[in-house]
Amino acid sequence: MANEENGLRKSIKIVVNGTRYSLYVEPRMLLVHLLRDKLGIKSVHIGCDSAQCGACSVIMNNKLVKSCNVFAVQAADSEILTLEGLKDNPLMRSAIDSFIKSNAYQCGYCTPGMLNLLYYIKSNKDSADASLDINDMLIGNICRCTGYINIIKAFKRELGAQDGGSDSR
Amino acid sequence: MEDLIADRCFKGYIDDIELDDMLYLAFVRSRYARARIGRVEKADITSKELAVFRGASGEGAIESNRALEPVFTRDTVNYYQQPIAAVVADDRYAAYDKARDVEVEYLPLEPITSIEESLKKDPIHKGMSSNINSYYKLGAPFNIDYDIKIEARLYNDRIVPDPLETRGIVACYDRDNDKLKIYISTQSVISIRRGLANSLNIPESKIEVIQSLTGGGFGVKGALYPEYIVAAYAAMKYNRPVKWIETREEHIAASNPGRGVLADLRLYAGSNGAIKGLEGKIYVDNGAYSGTIGDFAPRFIGMQITGAYKIDNINIDSYSVFTNKAPIGPYRGAGRPEAAFFMERLIDKLADRLDLDPFEIRLMNMPENDYRSPLSLEIKSPKRFFERAFRLLKKEINSKEAYGVASFVLVSGVGPGESIRLKVKDKKLNIYSGANSHGQGHSRLLKEILSRLLGVSRDDIVYNYADSDYLDDGTGSWGSRSAIALYTIATYAAAHAINAVYKRYNQYKPELLLSSDIDVYIYKEFKGQHNSLLTALVSLDKDYFDKPVVKKVVFVADIGMPIAKENVYNQIKGGIMQSIGQLYSERVIYDNEGVVLNRSLVGAGVQTAINTPKRVKIVLISSRGLGLDDISNYIDSFIEASKKDPEKAAEELLSKSKIVNGIGEAPLIGVVPALARALERLYSKEVNETPTDVFYS
Amino acid sequence: MYPKQIDYIIPKNIEDLLSMLNSYSNAKVIAGGQFLTNLIKSNMIDLDVLIDISRIKELNFVKLDGNELIIGANLTLNEISNNDTIKSKAAALAKAALSVADIQIRSLATIAGNICSAYRYRDIPSALLALEASINKISLNKEESLDAQEFFIDSLNTKCSYNEIVKSVSLRADSKRSNYIKLRELNSERSIVSMALALFESSNESYIGIGVSAFFDKPIYIKYIIDDKKVDAREIYNEMMSRYESIIIKDDIPLEYRKRAIKKVIDKLIADTFSDYKDLRLILNG
Structure with missing residues (x-):
């Protein structure tokens, strides 16, 4: 819970990548800024201001969320996982491998969000989200460089072909 | 990406830089597209103390003093969200709080919000007689016999480049050495250094510009912007590092968008489809200030308009006009897509009028041999490439689908020159170059070349993000030029490195190179045109709800010698999606007052993964000469020759190998008109504009 | 930002x-x-x-009470799309929930949040209308249950005032089948038509309840009585137009396109839901 302290600032406890933190935050502070500015977690990127691009996607309490669209105080007592904490997880390692093999990145800015999305789907194979076409899974993640084509290839490698047709050179 | 993950988990972009005692910079921006500014209260930096101009810089910029953009205007703002003043604070939220509290007195004026208005209304700049920024008379009036006249009004609406990482800068000032150290998300450290030096009247030797890991550019990060000048100034004023990170909303309204070109054209032809002449007017929506690509875009677009065709009579009046909008920038393509759109739409209309096959009418109008158009566009025997390419495309046609084809020329902006530095340190070969990557994979390309030429393992080559302290000169990464420039200068640099090792050790071995401290800097000029030929086919179908489905895109490019094929495929695939965006959704929406109404990525029309093509087929055709693998046979003689005369050794090797051609902007040039044509056939309705709404008809 | x-x-x-x-x-x-x-x-x-209010446990539940399904206000769209009871008893709602925005938004967005948000193109109202939902509100003085039709004043406003909150949503769990289709616009997940239907059969009558949101300037409901084992999609379309044509949303999508689109949506929804349904004759708009 966020408790009253120092005027508007609230005291919150949060676990990020396995480490516990106790912090004071203004209620207006977005989770993405807490992660980046207060905790130095830089894999979480800011690409827009209206929760469209998904570059800020993280795992919060086993859910995939856009950290720019959550107030830090709302994340009190939550467990957050970012790429820093996930990169040695076998599911994520395999996702990263597929991204490399499929050339699914160019400037890299959207990539952590994409990887977290793929990791999330792989961790929730029986969920309704996992039954979607890959193109629909990607609606919340924008990429400007790759045109999504190789990202979809990477997803197919990891998840098995799910509509969307084929790709050839 | 292995490095991106392992070393730093995608850390290294401009906003990731944290320095002690850092200040955050925020801007107070105009609420009006045009207004007189009175009092400005409660700001930290205003035009009272910073009265400089944004000099011409970046891709395509020429020195133009017609109406340079002031960093902070003294009296009149001329576009919505133009910077008026700046504030600084210890944290980013406080900075924006402070910006909100700044008081600005406005006297709104009536803005010019379209090309049509610009031509009719009073000039927006004092002392000018009209709103014409630049005018080029291209070609000459002609009087010819013709059977068919095709008239069309064609328009490409303005597009926001929208790389996923917005603009950003961290400026530091070393008071002891009186030197600025700038970290920046950029396509050209040299352009920034030069621009800052000009605008702030500081010697270039007192400015170091270091590129941060750059999250995409697409043309918008090549130039110097007012915000960068303010950041540098603030670093000096406060003697603290100053960080400015653009918000997406700022990017959409206040960075420099591309396109925004209108053409009224007439094509004259014989009844057999042979084009005889082209005339008309082209208007570039320049935005409010000169000093960007808008100054010479009218000539650049005009020069390319004949594309791969032989058209001997041209008469075009080409203008760049001022409007109360953000100044135009070189969004991926920078005039090339506009030229191709205009010509390809015209030739499709001609084909329709005469009921001719789209491939036949194009081939019929191509010159047999090398050709130089009346506007100086040079193309080399296009028929040879296109006959072969069209054969490939025709095999891909599905008669149940609606397709469009486009043939086009890529004019790579290779000039004026480029630099590279090879510096051996701690047993690694470090590369610095003025053509710095922002996602295109230059690292892969350079490692490919240098590992072959020098015999050094890729693991021992480090591609560094550009640092201007290592580069006397250079240009930048834009204009589909990087592969061409880098291949050339890397070859020269390798020759000189071999030479340096030989001079020291009387032999050449890669191990000797790596154990030395050899430091080789090369700058080469590039003159003349470097053009290549390409063609695209787009095939569409409708879904149950009559929405277009891109079934297939086939892209055939004369790539010369592909060095890193993955890079080439990546550029094409990304460009395909931007082409779909240009046709389906991307434009800047202005209301009657010139206020930009788009506030978000999707609002600006950036495509999500919904409309990806089902299938993409890319065929790279290589021209005569040796490919990269073949070159391996010549490495020994290259090394030997480098020991004696590195310049000659490099020249010889380069003359043996295939030419390297550009690719970066190619998809936007060709896929847009091919897709436009396919949409036209799918919905039986003309497509004369981008974006189009034919799917709703 | x-x-x-x-x-x-x-x-x-x-x-x-x-x-x-x-x-x-x-x-x-x-x-x-x-x-x-x-x-x-x-x-x-x-x-x-x-x-x-996200931690208030009383707002987070799913209860099946006879023929009534009650869903707590805080249930997320993701939870709704994955809940077995909702998937089997109120498929239209489970599908509608899955169609909203994107995966990340759905992880946190709640059903009450969706229906109370002043967003013109909301999807959930269509499913609630088809399933004859009641919206259960609570304020300091009273608890009140409003018919969904009454609750949605127009495409932006609801009858949930400042000092009230939605506590839960009740809907019918006894439909024989229910289904949902969302037609997105071309370039984003924004809806052009969000349509749900639910088939109710009793000894007296059989009818299809149809809810539409994102299309008209108010989420609407049509009750189509099945006469003679026939479902005529043209009648459904005509009924919608005769009652609501004047309030079709006016935006960047042309009116004629909207009208053609909704015909196709009706056809597809009817065909997808009933083409295998025991001797029910379907006539489509074509």
Whole structure:
């Protein structure tokens, strides 16, 4: 819970990548800024201001969320996982491998969000989200460089072909 | 990406830089597209103390003093969200709080919000007689016999480049050495250094510009912007590092968008489809200030308009006009897509009028041999490439689908020159170059070349993000030029490195190179045109709800010698999606007052993964000469020759190998008109504009 | 991107929440916040206090009570699309929930948040209307249950006022089958048509309840009585137009296109839902 302290600032406890933190935050502070500015977690990127691009996607309490669209105080007592904490997880390692093999990145800015999305789907194979076409899974993640084509290839490698047709050179 | 993950988990972009005692910079921006500014209260930096101009810089910029953009205007703002003043604070939220509290007195004026208005209304700049920024008379009036006249009004609406990482800068000032150290998300450290030096009247030797890991550019990060000048100034004023990170909303309204070109054209032809002449007017929506690509875009677009065709009579009046909008920038393509759109739409209309096959009418109008158009566009025997390419495309046609084809020329902006530095340190070969990557994979390309030429393992080559302290000169990464420039200068640099090792050790071995401290800097000029030929086919179908489905895109490019094929495929695939965006959704929406109404990525029309093509087929055709693998046979003689005369050794090797051609902007040039044509056939309705709404008809 | 200062409080339970709402004049409740947070970030909303209701356990439940399915206000769209009871008893709602926005938004967005948000193109109302939902509101003085049709005043406004909150949504769990289709616009997940239907059969009558949102300037409901084992999609379309044509949403999508689109949606929804249904004759708009 966020408790009253120092005027508007609230005291919150949060676990990020396995480490516990106790912090004071203004209620207006977005989770993405807490992660980046207060905790130095830089894999979480800011690409827009209206929760469209998904570059800020993280795992919060086993859910995939856009950290720019959550107030830090709302994340009190939550467990957050970012790429820093996930990169040695076998599911994520395999996702990263597929991204490399499929050339699914160019400037890299959207990539952590994409990887977290793929990791999330792989961790929730029986969920309704996992039954979607890959193109629909990607609606919340924008990429400007790759045109999504190789990202979809990477997803197919990891998840098995799910509509969307084929790709050839 | 292995490095991106392992070393730093995608850390290294401009906003990731944290320095002690850092200040955050925020801007107070105009609420009006045009207004007189009175009092400005409660700001930290205003035009009272910073009265400089944004000099011409970046891709395509020429020195133009017609109406340079002031960093902070003294009296009149001329576009919505133009910077008026700046504030600084210890944290980013406080900075924006402070910006909100700044008081600005406005006297709104009536803005010019379209090309049509610009031509009719009073000039927006004092002392000018009209709103014409630049005018080029291209070609000459002609009087010819013709059977068919095709008239069309064609328009490409303005597009926001929208790389996923917005603009950003961290400026530091070393008071002891009186030197600025700038970290920046950029396509050209040299352009920034030069621009800052000009605008702030500081010697270039007192400015170091270091590129941060750059999250995409697409043309918008090549130039110097007012915000960068303010950041540098603030670093000096406060003697603290100053960080400015653009918000997406700022990017959409206040960075420099591309396109925004209108053409009224007439094509004259014989009844057999042979084009005889082209005339008309082209208007570039320049935005409010000169000093960007808008100054010479009218000539650049005009020069390319004949594309791969032989058209001997041209008469075009080409203008760049001022409007109360953000100044135009070189969004991926920078005039090339506009030229191709205009010509390809015209030739499709001609084909329709005469009921001719789209491939036949194009081939019929191509010159047999090398050709130089009346506007100086040079193309080399296009028929040879296109006959072969069209054969490939025709095999891909599905008669149940609606397709469009486009043939086009890529004019790579290779000039004026480029630099590279090879510096051996701690047993690694470090590369610095003025053509710095922002996602295109230059690292892969350079490692490919240098590992072959020098015999050094890729693991021992480090591609560094550009640092201007290592580069006397250079240009930048834009204009589909990087592969061409880098291949050339890397070859020269390798020759000189071999030479340096030989001079020291009387032999050449890669191990000797790596154990030395050899430091080789090369700058080469590039003159003349470097053009290549390409063609695209787009095939569409409708879904149950009559929405277009891109079934297939086939892209055939004369790539010369592909060095890193993955890079080439990546550029094409990304460009395909931007082409779909240009046709389906991307434009800047202005209301009657010139206020930009788009506030978000999707609002600006950036495509999500919904409309990806089902299938993409890319065929790279290589021209005569040796490919990269073949070159391996010549490495020994290259090394030997480098020991004696590195310049000659490099020249010889380069003359043996295939030419390297550009690719970066190619998809936007060709896929847009091919897709436009396919949409036209799918919905039986003309497509004369981008974006189009034919799917709703 | 950077909101102004706000205060933040967490009520312990519903009672606590309601008294807070009565004490603060410029407060907003936040649960998932997926719509609200964006408004706050762009400073498009004037607000002093955020009241976080996301942890109130009384708002988080799914209960099947005979032929009634009751869903707590805080259930997320993701939870709704995955809940077995909802998937089997109210398929239209499960599908509607899965169609909203994107995966990340759905992880946190709640059903109450979706139906109360002033967003013209909301999807959930169509499913609630088809399933004859009641919206259960609570304020300090009373609890009230409103028919969904009454609850949705128009495409932006509902009958949930400042000092009330939605506690839960009740809907019929006894439809023989229910289904849902969302037709997106070309370039984003924004809806052109959001349509749900539910088939109810009793000894007296068989009918299809059809809910439409994102298309008209108010979420609407049509009751189609099945006569003679026949479903005529043309009649459904004509009924919609005769009653509501004047309030078709006017935006960048042309009217003629909208009308053609909704015909296709009706056809597809009817065909997908009933083409295998025991001797039911389908006539489509074609």
